[in-house]
Amino acid sequence: MTAEDAEDRHEADADERADERIAELEAAITTLQGQLGRLRSERVALANDLDEAQRQLRRVYTSSTWRAGRLAIGGPARLARAVRGNPRARELVRRLRSRGASPSVSTARRALPAVAADIVVTQRPEARSAYESALSRAAFSGTATGIVMAVSTTDLDEGRGDLYTAIGLGRALEELGYEVIYRAPDRWYDPPAGTDVFVAMLAERTAMVDPLRLPGGVTRLAWARNLTKVWSTSGTLPFYDGVLCSSRATLRSLQRVYDGPMALLRIAVDDQLFRAQGHTRGDLVVATVNAWGRERRLHRTLRELDVDFPLALFGQQRGTGADLAAHARGPISFFALPALYSQAALVLDDVQDVNVAHGNVNARIFESLACGALPIANAAGGLHEVGLEAVPVADGAKSLADVIARFREHPAARDHLVAQLQDVVLRRHTYRARAASFHEFLTERVGRRDGTSVQVTDRPAVVGFFPDYRATNPYQDMLYRRAHAHHLVAVPTDDPAELARSPAMADRRLAVHVHWTATVLGPASSRGDAQARCDRFLAGLDAVKERGGSVLWTVHNTMPHECRYPAVEERLRAGLVERCDLVHVMCPETADLLPETVRLPPDRTVVVGHGSYVDVYPNVVTPSQARLELGVPPDAAVLLFLGGIRPYKGLDELLDAFAVVSRERGDLRLLVAGAPGRFHEAEQLVARCEAHPAVLTHTATVPDTELQTYLNACDAVVLPHRTVLNSGGLQLAWSFGRPVIARRAGCLTGQVAEPAGRLFDGQDELRTALRAIDQLRTGAARRASYERAVAYPYTAMSEEFCALVSKLVTEVP
Template sequence: MTPGESAERADAGRRRAAYRRLVEGELAVGDRGTVIFLVRSVDLREARFDLVAAAGLGLALVEQGYGVRLVPQHRWHLGGAADVWVALLPEVDPSLAPAGAWRVAWALNDTEQWAAADHLVAYDQVLATSDIALTRLREHTDRAGTVLRAAADARIFTPGVQGQPREGVVSFGIHVDRTRTPHPVLGELAVQVPLTVHAEPMRNMRAGLLARLAPPVPWLRVPEVAARALVTVDDMSPSAVGNGTLDARVFESLACGTLPVVNTRLGLAEIGLDLPTYRSTRELARVLSHLVSDPEGTQARAATLRETVLAGHTWEHRAEEFASAVKRAREAASPGPRRALHYFPDYNSANPYQGMLFAGLDTVDAYPVAVTDVIDHLDRRAVSAVPGTLNIHWTTPILQYATGPFRAALELDRFSAALHRFRGAGGRLVWTLHNVLPHEARLVWAETELAQLLADRADAIHALSAITARQASEVLRLDPRRVVVIEHSSYLGCYPDWISRDAARRSLGLGSDDVVLVALGGIRPYKGLGRLLDVFHELAEDDPRLRLLVAGKPAQTSETAGLQRRCEQSQRVISHFAHLPDDQLQVWFRAGDLAVLPYSRILNSGVFWLAQSFGLPIVGPRTGALLDLADQDHVRLFSPRDDRSLKETLRTAIVELVYDETQARAARQASLETARSRPPEQMAEDFAAFIDALLPASPHQVTGAGAAR
């Protein structure tokens, strides 16, 4: 070993020690301010992409005079003073940032999840890791303006001893997922390539791959293995591949003088790296065989690319880029909204109502944050500096795992205690009253107690109609002084709506003269699809032109399985027992003549307003908020527990609202006008005005020592 190599090894040892000090919190003070990174874990033995990036950039910032702390997930809520507060995971809640901190989202991976996060707007600055990802994020926030890629620590990731022979192929990972693309081929390379996969085994792993496994290598010890290898295989996640995001392992391999083979071409051209790539298992096998057969050429290629990394892709380079980007953004832009409205549960994937409701929060310096575990949220916020405001919507998830009375009582006690601590700490509660009780409550007494608990503890109760509040008062004790009515809006402008009636019918195999009834929405027992099928087939005996469209995500029950069989066996029924993509709703509604809601009970109905947004007349139950429109020309209501009433109301509606062309045109126009009278923008504006007084106080400006000076 040469003196230079000895010094390099000693420097690497000091560097590893510095990383340990960093994760222990010993480097948190600096003259240029404090930067906090929020990561999943600070365990350097199993360093994920977020910890690698935070540690690499963080230590480089320490050397520039900043104090840096890495905060693991179980301590996110405990806060701590900071000038710059950096989230590396989309589930980080920006409301946890200390007052005055500049909030930065660094979307290292999972670009789609970051883009879908409704709290993305709360960050003052959003960093991407590729040009493609930056474009994607800019569709959701105007604060995405800088690309900050991953990099390598070239003082640890070094080529090792000069002249040391390199051979074989290695792949690194904490765990191996057998469904990932390269693993089948890795198990088939026994003859061609001496391959070692450093990872933990998983269940059902392929035998060929299992034989190649070696123990996982801690991140800081990866150079000792990589520097002896000729080639590394880096199989990046689908999100990274699709967005051209290169992870730190690419740069670390090259810093070690080892040539990485990656499963994406996107992103390589952006930074001038001409790496071998693959798109299939066969192509990977061919690439690896070629590289191993020419070790001198492979090493020369890696050495050339290593110079590119050293010249512009080390964490020292990224620290300069980060500090400069933060400084520019703070000088040029005002901070994002500062007041968080937490809500539970998040049903946006199935129904855009919550997104529509919260669309005006930015006008009151606020933003929504979805909560996944309500009890954990209440407990954590009860000990935070600002407990904040929680908006509870549907209550089903709170007791959904209570299979019996004992478990239900236990869950009620847990929730009540957590809510008491949250309220005692100054937290505020808003209950949006969709239903008095869940539609399919198994333990009615427990759900009733839960609803009453919310009614008693809520600072305000948001009812979707006056009838909602009135009917809820028949079951619960509601203080009318705390009830605020903000009516459910239509869905105008929320879904694609460009297809013509004729085109929609052709796509579903319907004729222009067919009389088409539409029943869309979640398929559950209380929604009455079974009796609609009975009534439909009775009416169809007298009218050969009748057709029925049924679509929606079914509950996983034997009853819905039976309903699916009935639909599939009928030549007059076209069904799709799955969630309809947003762009397909227009096809099913535009193909219809009449929307049917055969529910046996309902308080509020999103489908009722969705059908009107597409201008369809409606047959629905005479109950709940539907009573508000009982006298409208396009609405016909039936007695909800009377199948004969459903049949006769439907028969009359077909005659009056379909066959009578004059009435049909008037009904469609009335339906659309009713939807226009309840625009989503008005609902969002009214809700923002209502919630404003219930949110934490809004700071007028961001203060602080101004890290990244």
């Protein structure tokens, strides 16, 4: 046998063994697929059983007994009898046992709808009548200070916490001699005659009071009970006469954007409603946390537990998962909570994720303690501020199980702790105490007893900026970061003229700052419509000027991208310049790059460059981690095209050049990350990207937290934009220490230089720049890029710009 024959025989034997192994694996896969199918069928059957159990429970909840306000759920003996008498339940237990599970442990408790305790839930009709009476006031008498509480609804059966909070405080205020009316959103801006004070309580994007629409002569108060970030970024706070906060962290956060009177006004308890009802207190654990389609942290924790204790989950339970369905007891009336808490040993609290950092304590903590139940919190923030630092905190499944077990085993210790904490609540955290604080704030910090506002003569000047692009572009937040230091507040506005006419601006200096003009003409349906929109916008700026306001314009581009009516756009820009007190450009060459019809006045034009993004976006992912995550070879030469895919950005030219150069070197890769625009060309570009084996494509908007992955995975960022004036992409690349390959256009011509980048013009120069990628992969190139970024941080940009605006509004008569 020759060596070649031996080698052939060896290969044949290896092939035969490989074929046998493949056959074995295929048989194993077939077996596993069959098992998986059976498991799926069994899971579906179990889910159906749980659905049936839920339907049975719903029939109880919708019964006349439940609607009358009283429900009794049997204990373990009644459950056992129900199982024995129900063939479907018996079959479910049998199937659980066949799976190796015992119906006596948590699996069965989750699967069967029962709790090991009797629960009697009874509403307090006299309390409900008191709340209904509070809602019945329709007009002010004119003999007392009239307060309007802006709430989400005036329907007590909708279960909205802001309404119960408002009435709790309002009833206590009426004891002090005030008169209070509660208004739902459809009547917010039509307050009754005699309204002296208007209190905004909601920070929901779809339901938030606009103080500019309120009539003059009314003291406007904002009560930031939660959702601190929404309050701080809404732009509405500067137009309130006072701000009340439910925690010190919220107060500190809002002080950055509000210079007026502020004070603490925490959530509290209506101690006339929430008190022990005389029920026998067992070892029941309850939760009254609503889930409106998104699973709450508490529910995630409970799903990890072996629930070997009596558990009842009240409230809306949408999105909590089938494994908690057996413990669900459905919605519960606010006026039945005292009866529930009077029977519970432990009450599980849940702080929404958006409120954890600001220590906003839930009313549930105060209400359960007032009724003698011990709450278990899942966040400690804010508890020490209210003297309740001894409330047990469990931030995970193990700690929650330990806390529940400890207090169930030692009820005397639980009762002793409750007595101490209850004393704190009833002394310090009732709505009577809050009403006294409100009265002091209103009379001593904001205005007089009759509700008339104190005139503040040195309020910060308002910078109303248009349009608001902060949701997708951090530039405006960066530019106004130092506004507070210069006695300015920046707020978004859709209508500069309406802002100038608002009663809230009567004693305020105003500067309207126009950014991108694309939103003015972009929605136009015809040339005539575009002209009308142009005229209305310029008339609005005239109204600002007539009321003593200033007008500023930041020139972001030579013309809007995809501009459909260039002649009208030029007229709009020329009219804008005529009305401007200050024109802001980002490089000295801007005036020469604009259309001839748009001439910038040198004496009113200032240059403030584009600051870097250092510390704006997270940057902790290493290049090796980033490449591993994206599937990029560790030694590849990687280019990045980042941002929305639109025709003007020149991706087609980049793909043309890349197709040539990638054939010359096999280690070249191109990352394309960004959402395609609504253009036919964009679809074609995406198809080209996906067809090229060396192009890795992510056709979606890149979240802020993931920008670091793409930027740290690349060696250079390519900016092939056909039309460009300024480039945030340039600063973004340098902020991550990445050099650029950019078209020789706009301000970039004077900004990009080796080793921090290379310029090109046309296909030949672009291919040459791509071939020179190794020169941009060096440590020196990265250091030079990062040095360009840190040389002008966004805080320096903001300081320079805000100082100019502050000087402008001070000089305008």
